[in-house]
Amino acid sequence: MAEEKIIDLMGISKSYDGNIVLDNFNLYIRKNEFLTLLGPSGCGKTTTLRIIGGFENADSGKVIFEGKDISTIPPHKRQLNTVFQKYSLFPHMNIEENIAFGLKVKKMDKQFIKDKVKYALKLVNLEGFEKRSINSLSGGQQQRIAIARAIVNEPRVLLLDEPLGALDLKLRQDMQYELKRLQRELGITFIYVTHDQEEALTMSDTIVVMNKGKIQQIGTPEDIYNEPKNAFVADFIGESNLFDATMLQDELVEIFGVKYPCVDKNFGINTPVDVVIRPEDVNLVDPTDGITTGTVTSAIFKGVHYEMTVDSFGVEWLIHSTKLSQTGTEVGINVKPFDIQIMYKPKGEDAEAVMLDE
Amino acid sequence: MNKKLLASPYIIWILIFTILPLALVIYYGFTAQTPDGIVFTLDNIKKISDPLYWKAFLLSARLSLLCTVICLILAYPLALILAKSGNGKKTLLVFFMILPMWMNFLLRTYAWLNLLEGNGVINTILQFFGIPKQQLVNTPFAVVLGMVYNFLPFMVLPIYNVLIKIDDSLIQASSDLGANKFVTFRKIIFPLSLPGVISGITMVFVPAITTFVISDILGGGKIQLIGNIIEQEFTFASNWHTGSGLSLVLMVIILFSMAIISKFDKDGEGAGLW
Numbered sequence: 131m132a133e134e135k136i137i138d139l140m141g142i143s144k145s146y147d148g149n150i151v152l153d154n155f156n157l158y159i160r161k162n163e164f165l166t167l168l169g170p171s172g173c174g175k176t177t178t179l180r181i182i183g184g185f186e187n188a189d190s191g192k193v194i195f196e197g198k199d200i201s202t203i204p205p206h207k208r209q210l211n212t213v214f215q216k217y218s219l220f221p222h223m224n225i226e227e228n229i230a231f232g233l234k235v236k237k238m239d240k241q242f243i244k245d246k247v248k249y250a251l252k253l254v255n256l257e258g259f260e261k262r263s264i265n266s267l268s269g270g271q272q273q274r275i276a277i278a279r280a281i282v283n284e285p286r287v288l289l290l291d292e293p294l295g296a297l298d299l300k301l302r303q304d305m306q307y308e309l310k311r312l313q314r315e316l317g318i319t320f321i322y323v324t325h326d327q328e329e330a331l332t333m334s335d336t337i338v339v340m341n342k343g344k345i346q347q348i349g350t351p352e353d354i355y356n357e358p359k360n361a362f363v364a365d366f367i368g369e370s371n372l373f374d375a376t377m378l379q380d381e382l383v384e385i386f387g388v389k390y391p392c393v394d395k396n397f398g399i400n401t402p403v404d405v406v407i408r409p410e411d412v413n414l415v416d417p418t419d420g421i422t423t424g425t426v427t428s429a430i431f432k433g434v435h436y437e438m439t440v441d442s443f444g445v446e447w448l449i450h451s452t453k454l455s456q457t458g459t460e461v462g463i464n465v466k467p468f469d470i471q472i473m474y475k476p477k478g479e480d481a482e483a484v485m486l487d488e
Numbered sequence: 489m490n491k492k493l494l495a496s497p498y499i500i501w502i503l504i505f506t507i508l509p510l511a512l513v514i515y516y517g518f519t520a521q522t523p524d525g526i527v528f529t530l531d532n533i534k535k536i537s538d539p540l541y542w543k544a545f546l547l548s549a550r551l552s553l554l555c556t557v558i559c560l561i562l563a564y565p566l567a568l569i570l571a572k573s574g575n576g577k578k579t580l581l582v583f584f585m586i587l588p589m590w591m592n593f594l595l596r597t598y599a600w601l602n603l604l605e606g607n608g609v610i611n612t613i614l615q616f617f618g619i620p621k622q623q624l625v626n627t628p629f630a631v632v633l634g635m636v637y638n639f640l641p642f643m644v645l646p647i648y649n650v651l652i653k654i655d656d657s658l659i660q661a662s663s664d665l666g667a668n669k670f671v672t673f674r675k676i677i678f679p680l681s682l683p684g685v686i687s688g689i690t691m692v693f694v695p696a697i698t699t700f701v702i703s704d705i706l707g708g709g710k711i712q713l714i715g716n717i718i719e720q721e722f723t724f725a726s727n728w729h730t731g732s733g734l735s736l737v738l739m740v741i742i743l744f745s746m747a748i749i750s751k752f753d754k755d756g757e758g759a760g761l762w
Contacts, residue, residue, distance in 0.1 A: 185660055205663040218661040222679045231675070232665035283665065 135194075136161045136287060136319050137182060142191035144177055144343075151177045153343040155191070159287075159321060164313050166322045166330040169340035170366065175323045178340075179289050182321065183212050196286070211280035212289040216296075217272045219264045225251075225275055226260035232283040250278040253312060270301045277312070287319040294329065306332045327367045331355065339363050360473050364406035371412065371448050375405040375472075383472060386445045388422045392470040404473045409450040411469035414440070420462020426455050516732035532733020541717060541734060548713040551628060552696035555635040556643075559692045560685065562636070563643035567684075570644070571651035582648070589641055597705045600634050601625060604706070626708035634702040639695060643688035650684030651677070686749055694742055714738055 135158045142155040152174045159165050167175035180186040182193060184205035193201045200208055211232070219228050226247050233243045251257050254274035259267075267275065273293055280288055290309075294302045310333050313320045324330055330337050331351040339346040339354060339362075347359040358364035361372055375385045377397040383390050385405055397403060417423045424442030436454045440447045442463060455461050520529045535541055570581050588596060603609045604624035611621050624630055654677060662672040700715030707713075714734065721731035 183664060185663075204668075205660070206666050206668050210664075212661070212664045214657050214661055216655070216657055218655065218657040220658060220661070220676060231662070231667075235666045235671055235675075279665070 134161045135159065136196060137321075138192075138194035139178070139182070140192045140194060142178070142181060142188045142193070144174075144181065144186065144188050151343050152181075152188070155343065155345070157338060157345065157348075159319060160336075162317055162319055163335045164310065164320045164322065164333055165336045165338065166324060166334040167338050167340060168324060168327060168330040168366075169346075170325055172342075173340040174343040175325075175340050176291055179212075179291055179321060179323050182287075183210060183289050184208050209285060210287045210289055211283050211285040212291065213273075213276050213280050213293045215291045215293065217276045219272055219275055219279070221264055223264070224260070225256075225262050225264065225267075228264065228275060229279045229282050231279065236283075246282050247278075250282040253281065253315070254278045254308075270297055270305065273297065273305065274308075277309075281312070281316060281318070285318060287321060288313075290320060290322045292324055293322075294324075294326075302329070309333060331367070339366060341366075356471075358406055358471060358473065360476050361404040361406070362476070364404070364471065364473070369409050369448060369450075371407045371409065373405045373407075373445070375403050377401040377403045377472060381467070383470060386443070390421060390465060390470055391467045392472060393467050394470075394472040397472060397474075402475055404475055406471045406473065407465055407469060409437070409448040410435070411465060412447060412449045412451075413464040413466075414438070414449060414451060414453070414455050415462040415464050417460045417462045420464050422463050424461060424463055426457050426459045426461060429454060429457050513732045513735055516728045517736040518733075520729050532729050533737060535730055535733055536737045541714070544712045544717045545714045545738070547628075547711070548697050548715065551632050551711075551713070552635065552693055552699075555632050555639065555696045556689055556693045558632070558636050559640050559643040560689065563640060563647055563688060564685070567644050567647035567651055570648050582645075585641055585644055588637075593638065594701065594705075596638060597634055597702055600630070600637065601705055604630055604633075625706060626710045628707075628711060630706040631703050631711050631713075634706045635696045635699065638702065639692040642691040642695075646687035646691065647681060647684040650681045650687075654680050682752060686752060689749060690746055693745075697742065698738065 137159040139155060139157045142152050143150070144152040151172075155174070155178065157178075167178055169175050177186060181188050184200070184203060188201065191201075192199050195208070195210075220231065223231070229247045229250055230243045233246060238246075247260065248257075251259055254277055256271060256274055256278070259271075259275075264272065264275070273296075276293070293309075294305050297305060306329060309320070309322075313333075322330075322333065331354075334351055336348065337351055337354045338348050341362050347354060347363045349357070354363065354367055358367060358370075364370045365372055373385045375383050377394070377400070378384050378389065379399055380395040380397075381392055383392050383394075383403070383405060422442050424440040424445075424447065427439045427441045427446075429436055429438045431454075432450075435450045435452050438449045438451065438455060440449060440461060440463065447463060517532050518528055518530070519526050520531060536545065566585075570578060570585070573581060601608075605611070606621060606623075606625070608624070610624060614620075614622060658676055658680070659672055662676045663669075667675065698715050700713060700719045703711045703713045703716055707716075718731050718734050718738070721727045721734065725731075
């Protein structure tokens with residue numbers, strides 16, 4: 131992937147009525163990457179997108195686009211396009227007029243516009259829909275038109291604000307692949323905002339996990355899932371067992387009085403830490419073979435796996451396994467050292483942020 | 489309970505106060521009193537070709553069109569400002585907009601007479617500055633002024649109502665696609681506000697073309713609108729037949745012009761009458 135930066139957000143801060151939404155936010159976006167801003171509502175992800183699009187002005191900080199400061203340039207002069215959450219198609223225009231809007235404003239040649247509209251409709255698999263009215267479309271089709279209307283202008287960067295939020299599950303999954311395909315075919319940078327971690331994991335090259343106006347972690351989907359940097363990220367991405375623990379020494383962690391070997395080093399001696407263990411990484415074994423033991427308190431069939439909870443001396447474990455252990459069974463719990471993720475406890479404001487969110 | 493039964497009070501209301509009077513107007517409009525009794529005739533309708541009548545009608549049409557245009561020019565920016573202002577301010581401004589409507593219509597019009605009269609407030613002020621007295625009342629100007637003053641809120645409110653319903657994200661989308669404020673207004677805001685404009689035009693034009701009170705008070709009998717003529721046929725002349733005939737002609741012309749104007753409102757929303 132090209133390492134060239136296309137957008138650089140430098141020290142962006144923004145507050146509404148004294149509520150800090152973004153706090154000295156720094157992020158750069160590389161050319162042609164699919165970057166997702168992921169976080170719970172109110173984390174500042176949409177505000178970040180709106181500042182890039184020019185619909186909001188930051189209180190301080192700069193937006194650099196291809197080396198130029200565009201912080202004060204109005205939206206209509208920015209070489210980016212947005213796919214809005216509510217589609218925002220123009221109700222008094224048909225599909226062709228909607229898609230052609232940006233090109234008409236730029237006074238492009240008529241035949242050129244016609245060809246472009248046709249091409250854009252083909253890209254979103256809605257060929258021949260030119261003369262249809264907006265109201266005759268389903269939600270998913272409207273979403274495609276909104277995307278076509280944006281990409282027909284050949285933006286350098288496409289901003290997408292929770293574009294799949296209003297669609298049903300099946301359609302959402304289809305559209306995820308579609309968006310990824312479009313991004314590859316067009317070779318443009320996508321900045322995608324969502325609160326749906328599955329969406330983020332499926333499509334992104336880079337995920338930026340945000341909370342309370344701050345970046346919690348930046349990384350590839352694999353990084354974010356397997357190596358969460360703190361309890362907030364671990365908790366927000368996927369399901370997890372999140373424990374207060376103590377790092378006794380290198381490669382040994384104590385969770386509620388039970389010692390587990392792990393692979394992490396350099397945390398010091400007797401350091402309080404957060405530990406995350408993914409439910410699918412917990413192995414249920416014979417009670418005599420386990421590091422600790424417990425009783426199965428519930429078991430639910432989830433399709434691909436069973437979701438079980440095990441009570442181990444007052445500590446509740448969440449376990450995903452394809453093998454069912456019936457409720458009431460005594461089981462042993464084993465975790466491979468590699469599957470135990472050790473994280474520093476957050477400090478100061480960050481700790482507060484994590485606590486508040488929970 | 490039966491739904492039809494619930495609607496019956498309104499149906500009775502409509503029968504007594506809309507259908508029956510209309511039927512009477514049609515009856516009188518197409519008949520005449522002769523020594524042989526009441527006979528069918530088209531004379532009442534044909535009377536519109538009499539210069540006395542069609543000149544009054546043309547004057548009405550001219551003044552009410554002028555009034556509608558002035559109202560539109562004044563009301564659109566006002567509605568835009570109203571729609572764009574903050575919530576608290578918005579309520580206050582709309583309140584001030586509606587406030588005069590809580591006063592009696594006649595009172596408001598007489599107040600203008602007081603202002604415009606030969607020895608009225610405006611002329612007194614003019615004279616104070618050494619400007620000669622102006623003939624303000626009993627002119628078409630005074631009549632149009634009275635119309636605009638009385639009917640302006642009916643233009644502002646429908647436009648305002650449509651404007652506040654336009655989703656902000658549409659305006660942002662337009663800007664996002666490269667349109668500046670002017671282009672956004674021309675291509676997005678104005679077309680989307682058309683139903684309100686049409687509704688406003690209807691609500692101003694119809695009462696303006698049929699008015700006789702405003703022209704009576706501010707025109708002092710010198711400005712004869714079709715409304716005044718019809719009124720006089722019913723009162724002084726006691727000729728219900730001619731009055732009804734002219735009313736019918738006016739009604740058909742209004743319906744016709746409204747039908748034309750509603751063609752601009754493709755969705756048919758907001759136009760009220762249609």
